[in-house]
Amino acid sequence: MNKNLRRHINQITPLTDEEYTFLSSYFSEEAYKKKDFLIRQGEHVNYCYFIVSGLLKLVYNDENGKEQIISFAMEDWWESDFSAYFTKSKAKMSLQCIEDTRVYTLSLKNYQKLIAEMPKMACFFLEKSNSGHIAAQNRMISLLSLDAQGKYQELLKQYPSLFQRVPKTLLASYLGVSRETLSRLQH
Incomplete structure (x- = not known):
């Protein structure tokens, strides 16, 4: 398995070689082409994704079919429709490749087994979740408080x-x- 995931996890929770070998068994590697969908709005969400290489967009299509981009996800990011993933419900958003992309997939069942069997991974995922909440709140504040120039400069x-x-x-x-x-x- 690619060293990116280990390096990424080690930034928060250092792993031994044995722990990383154990952890690796819970992930699968997948490759997608530009414009492929990993998640489609209205379908069940089976995985969260760690992006090894490539770029994705998480989008919501409103009732008029207008695409609203929620986020971009690039190397070393985790992405999914997390609400649907954790509640085992249908996706409210789609996840689509902007570039050819390689990911590691983690099913909810494997996620739950991994954090039960390896408590330091529960700490890791809590840290990632907290960072994600902070980023989402900062994005909401930016959308509400900044003009177009301010949003552009912030991005x-x-x-x-x-x-x-x-x-x-x-x-x-x-x-x-x-x-x-x-x-x-x-300009």
Whole structure:
């Protein structure tokens, strides 16, 4: 299994070789092509994903079919429709590849077994969950309090690599502005 996952976990919870070998048995590796869906809105969510390489978008399609980008996920990120994953319900969002992508999948059953059998992983996932909640709240505050220029500057400061990897149309959607407005913001 790729060393990225071990390095990622070790940043929060150091693992021995034996622990990592044990942990690795709970994951499966999958590869997807650009535009493939890992999750489709309305279907059951079987996995959460650790992104080894590539880039994904988590989107919500409203009743008019308009796509709202919730987040982007790149290397060393975890992504899923977590509400559907943990409640065993149908997805409210879709997860789609923007680039060819490799992921490690973790089923809910394996997640639950892993944290029961390896308590330090419960601490790891709690830390990741807390970080995710903080990021989501910061995004909500940004959406509510910043103008288009402020949202653009905040995204550029936090994730500059997105501007080289994500088409302008998707960046504009994420920021809640038109493509034309995004072009003006970039100049």
